[in-house]
Amino acid sequence: xxxxxxxHPPTANLKASLMDExxxxxxxxxxxxxxxxxxxxxxxxxSPKLFSDVVYNMKKFYCGKTNIVDVDEKKGSVxxxxxxxxxxxxxxxxxxDDSIVQAEKCARMGAKALIMITGGYKDHxxxxxxxxxxxxxxxxxxxxxxxxxxxxxxxLNTTFxxxxxxxxxxxxxVSQSGGVGACLLDWACFYGIGISKFAFVGDKIDVxxxxxxxxxxxxxxxxxxxxxxxxxxxxxxxxxxxxKIAEKKPILALKGGITQESAHRAKSHTASxxxxxxxxxxxxxxxxxxxxxxxxxxxxxxxxxxxxxxxRGDNVAxxxxxxxxxxxxxxxxxxxxxxxxxxxxxxxxxxxxxxxGVDASNPIDTIADAxxxxxxxxxxxxxxxxxxxxxxxxxxxxxxFFEPADARVIAKVAKKHPDKPVVDVPAGGEDFxxxxxxxxxxxxxxxxxPDKAVKALKVLRDRYRILxxx
Amino acid sequence: xxxxxxxHPPTANLKASLMDExxxxxxxxxxxxxxxxxxxxxxxxxSPKLFSDVVYNMKKFYCGKTNIVDVDEKKGSVxxxxxxxxxxxxxxxxxxDDSIVQAEKCARMGAKALIMITGGYKDHxxxxxxxxxxxxxxxxxxxxxxxxxxxxxxxLNTTFxxxxxxxxxxxxxVSQSGGVGACLLDWACFYGIGISKFAFVGDKIDVxxxxxxxxxxxxxxxxxxxxxxxxxxxxxxxxxxxxKIAEKKPILALKGGITQESAHRAKSHTASxxxxxxxxxxxxxxxxxxxxxxxxxxxxxxxxxxxxxxxRGDNVAxxxxxxxxxxxxxxxxxxxxxxxxxxxxxxxxxxxxxxxGVDASNPIDTIADAxxxxxxxxxxxxxxxxxxxxxxxxxxxxxxFFEPADARVIAKVAKKHPDKPVVDVPAGGEDFxxxxxxxxxxxxxxxxxPDKAVKALKVLRDRYRILxxx
Numbered sequence: 001x002x003x004x005x006x007x008h009p010p011t012a013n014l015k016a017s018l019m020d021e022x023x024x025x026x027x028x029x030x031x032x033x034x035x036x037x038x039x040x041x042x043x044x045x046x047s048p049k050l051f052s053d054v055v056y057n058m059k060k061f062y063c064g065k066t067n068i069v070d071v072d073e074k075k076g077s078v079x080x081x082x083x084x085x086x087x088x089x090x091x092x093x094x095x096x097d098d099s100i101v102q103a104e105k106c107a108r109m110g111a112k113a114l115i116m117i118t119g120g121y122k123d124h125x126x127x128x129x130x131x132x133x134x135x136x137x138x139x140x141x142x143x144x145x146x147x148x149x150x151x152x153x154x155x156l157n158t159t160f161x162x163x164x165x166x167x168x169x170x171x172x173x174v175s176q177s178g179g180v181g182a183c184l185l186d187w188a189c190f191y192g193i194g195i196s197k198f199a200f201v202g203d204k205i206d207v208x209x210x211x212x213x214x215x216x217x218x219x220x221x222x223x224x225x226x227x228x229x230x231x232x233x234x235x236x237x238x239x240x241x242x243x244k245i246a247e248k249k250p251i252l253a254l255k256g257g258i259t260q261e262s263a264h265r266a267k268s269h270t271a272s273x274x275x276x277x278x279x280x281x282x283x284x285x286x287x288x289x290x291x292x293x294x295x296x297x298x299x300x301x302x303x304x305x306x307x308x309x310x311x312r313g314d315n316v317a318x319x320x321x322x323x324x325x326x327x328x329x330x331x332x333x334x335x336x337x338x339x340x341x342x343x344x345x346x347x348x349x350x351x352x353x354x355x356x357g358v359d360a361s362n363p364i365d366t367i368a369d370a371x372x373x374x375x376x377x378x379x380x381x382x383x384x385x386x387x388x389x390x391x392x393x394x395x396x397x398x399x400x401f402f403e404p405a406d407a408r409v410i411a412k413v414a415k416k417h418p419d420k421p422v423v424d425v426p427a428g429g430e431d432f433x434x435x436x437x438x439x440x441x442x443x444x445x446x447x448x449x450p451d452k453a454v455k456a457l458k459v460l461r462d463r464y465r466i467l468x469x470x
Numbered sequence: 471x472x473x474x475x476x477x478h479p480p481t482a483n484l485k486a487s488l489m490d491e492x493x494x495x496x497x498x499x500x501x502x503x504x505x506x507x508x509x510x511x512x513x514x515x516x517s518p519k520l521f522s523d524v525v526y527n528m529k530k531f532y533c534g535k536t537n538i539v540d541v542d543e544k545k546g547s548v549x550x551x552x553x554x555x556x557x558x559x560x561x562x563x564x565x566x567d568d569s570i571v572q573a574e575k576c577a578r579m580g581a582k583a584l585i586m587i588t589g590g591y592k593d594h595x596x597x598x599x600x601x602x603x604x605x606x607x608x609x610x611x612x613x614x615x616x617x618x619x620x621x622x623x624x625x626l627n628t629t630f631x632x633x634x635x636x637x638x639x640x641x642x643x644v645s646q647s648g649g650v651g652a653c654l655l656d657w658a659c660f661y662g663i664g665i666s667k668f669a670f671v672g673d674k675i676d677v678x679x680x681x682x683x684x685x686x687x688x689x690x691x692x693x694x695x696x697x698x699x700x701x702x703x704x705x706x707x708x709x710x711x712x713x714k715i716a717e718k719k720p721i722l723a724l725k726g727g728i729t730q731e732s733a734h735r736a737k738s739h740t741a742s743x744x745x746x747x748x749x750x751x752x753x754x755x756x757x758x759x760x761x762x763x764x765x766x767x768x769x770x771x772x773x774x775x776x777x778x779x780x781x782r783g784d785n786v787a788x789x790x791x792x793x794x795x796x797x798x799x800x801x802x803x804x805x806x807x808x809x810x811x812x813x814x815x816x817x818x819x820x821x822x823x824x825x826x827g828v829d830a831s832n833p834i835d836t837i838a839d840a841x842x843x844x845x846x847x848x849x850x851x852x853x854x855x856x857x858x859x860x861x862x863x864x865x866x867x868x869x870x871f872f873e874p875a876d877a878r879v880i881a882k883v884a885k886k887h888p889d890k891p892v893v894d895v896p897a898g899g900e901d902f903x904x905x906x907x908x909x910x911x912x913x914x915x916x917x918x919x920p921d922k923a924v925k926a927l928k929v930l931r932d933r934y935r936i937l938x939x940x
Contacts, residue, residue: 042839177793178838182866183866321649396656427656427765451763
């Protein structure tokens with residue numbers, strides 16, 4: 001059976017249909033991986049080792065069948081023509097010309113989507129590839145995606161990194177750069193950040209940010225969308241689509257290539273034209289996209305958005321068992337256009353009556369001997385205060401009496417106030433790691449330094465403002 | 471034998487003598503710890519547990535004798551009056567009034583320095599304590615130092631945190647806040663940062679930043695000085711002393727309490743008056759002190775200064791095995807007032823001849839399959855280029871062929887060019903941790919994201935400008 005679709009100007013129906021094909025990139029019923037156990041290609045990134053690594057990862061796909069086609073026909077490899085079923089998705093990692101030959105075969109057979117791993121394509125090769133979409137309706141991710149996609153929900157992983165499956169979660173990441181994507185993936189795995197999908201878009205000859213946004217906008221396992229982009233082909237479409245999605249789901253973007261010199265580099269990097277930075281800034285604002293400055297802010301903001309509600313006002317309360325870090329947090333609150341909440345007289349009196357010695361002017365000093373009980377009661381009183389829109393908790397272990405397990409109380413109390421964001425800072429290196437172990441599965445975003453937590457609250461505030469506009 | 475010194479306006483000799491006493495805070499020949507195995511004091515931070523923790527740490531002091539005086543006279547405790555030798559340094563952790571009684575005893579006996587751990591002092595108690603300096607010439611660190619001091623060279627550690635001795639190195643840290651100090655200490659231990667001395671100054675009734683700067687300026691094991699400060703008592707003296715020291719050793723400062731609201735908090739926190747932020751900014755500039763924005767920048771800048779030379783010009787070369795992160799690094803270079811170096815034609819041609827396919831326009835793409843050899847040869851050519859003042863290397867593992875041990879080549883090549891700084895970015899979470907294990911003992915500063923490495927280069931550039939002025 002061959003699935004044929006002649007190409008004509010997209011109508012609503014066709015677009016919807018083509019979107020079903022995009023879905024196959026992440027949720028195929030059957031997959032074929034086509035590569036070589038012999039070929040080595042430097043620039044484009046294929047090698048026997050890489051092929052075997054992708055094989056290793058793709059065999060873990062558990063919601064359908066994975067077939068492996070080794071064009072050098074080693075043991076265990078199947079023949080593309082004798083597959084029992086037409087694959088929804090073909091993942092192809094061969095040098096460009098060989099890849100195109102295989103892509104043509106798959107498209108003719110009726111595959112709905114192609115992930116083109118390898119890079120190093122020349123323009124005429126890109127054109128040849130794109131023709132397959134026109135002729136067969138197949139959707140193409142790449143070429144030059146290098147790492148392809150990950151879907152934590154069904155175990156699909158086309159990367160060549162072993163043991164880098166992030167934990168399941170609701171954050172989707174779309175990266176134009178293999179390197180930045182790999183860094184985000186490594187970061188997510190290392191810090192236990194919950195991911196729904198990862199997509200490395202590469203040269204974007206067909207499937208682009210807009211297609212992926214459309215898909216992720218509808219994707220029920222995705223609540224937050226992170227973009228790393230160096231350029232965009234159709235700005236207007238990107239803005240329109242983002243605006244629509246941003247009504248329901250937050251979108252964060254990190255833009256690479258903002259200076260003239262690195263923009264030049266971006267151009268040669270993924271064959272995209274890096275627009276002027278101001279244009280992007282304006283576009284992101286219009287699109288309801290929250291722009292961040294670096295990789296860490298992107299992940300930190302995404303974690304905040306995935307776990308906590310938008311912040312309805314500017315007023316931040318700081319509850320801390322140490323003085324200096326609370327002051328630094330207060331400084332950053334000001335720098336980010338937020339305010340230190342002026343606690344109500346009632347709240348202050350209640351806290352100070354309950355714990356003589358505690359200074360209940362914001363930042364609120366719980367004193368270094370505070371354990372779960374005191375933290376919990378003070379946090380509860382602060383969250384009940386109408387003058388407070390969000391809370392930044394600092395619970396260091398070093399120099400205090402606080403124990404990692406005490407941190408559980410923060411999640412418990414925060415849960416009772418689902419309308420106000422709470423973020424936590426077990427400041428430091430080991431202190432962060434110890435509390436992280438306790439709270440990684442909770443709804444509380446964790447940051448290793450106060451200023452990062454404030455920036456995360458700022459993202460939650462930005463998110464509220466975007467929703468207000470709609 | 472009682473050591474008496476009447477107080478009169480300081481002359482040069484007396485000042486020098488009093489500085490010898492400051493030295494005893496870090497390098498005593500004999501120490502006595504005075505505390506209680508029974509007393510519990512909430513605000514001031516004493517408890518049987520804390521006392522036993524400090525005992526545990528102080529027994530590891532290996533360059534002299536440590537005596538433990540338990541005022542509740544438990545087994546193993548000695549009597550202060552029957553000490554075989556007058557202690558150079560007394561560390562006292564009792565509630566304020568009890569602490570003062572013990573401090574008076576020690577001062578009368580001839581102790582040269584006191585570290586007053588406990589907080590919660592009222593003004594009249596501070597006055598009583600200060601009188602001991604006037605009467606006996608004893609120098610006082612604190613009160614309210616909470617953690618006291620650490621000297622990695624002789625094992626002296628008066629903190630109550632077990633197993634938090636940082637590795638030996640040449641960075642000294644002076645923190646006005648116990649919390650920020652504890653966070654810096656935790657950070658240093660966790661990331662293997664080499665420390666010479668740590669001092670928690672607390673309320674600064676006597677020994678202050680200026681005294682400590684004077685001491686650390688002369689300290690042969692200290693090459694870099696980090697300050698966290700919320701206020702300063704004698705601005706002019708601080709500026710003069712810093713200027714003098716900055717000729718020889720870099721000083722980095724993080725100032726807490728910059729906004730009006732958090733400044734209010736700072737005031738109640740360590741009884742210091744937080745000056746206007748602009749005044750501090752001007753003072754730091756005048757003093758040759760490099761100001762940083764947060765805890766991570768403080769540590770990152772210090773590591774750069776402790777391992778690499780100042781940067782003689784603005785021109786940064788980026789050598790990277792991934793594209794996107796190099797572009798992000800390039801963006802940050804521009805944001806920090808540095809420039810992407812324009813490589814000389816010779817260097818470019820050499821690199822491109824050696825490795826066809828490598829794009830030698832800056833950022834220089836080594837291509838993802840680069841291993842130690844290629845990295846080393848390209849780094850060597852780039853460092854030889856007179857158009858280059860410093861190099862930022864990015865060597866990710868994920869999505870590339872690079873192995874952690876390959877990173878050794880960076881230290882090897884950098885060593886041949888001691889006049890140009892080289893910093894390294896194994897970007898990510900696990901990637902950073904793996905390369906960190908390989909290079910932590912080397913002369914190469916490591917950063918987990920490109921923008922942090924650029925900021926470190928900026929600190930090295932600032933340092934050069936300060937030296938130029940002198």
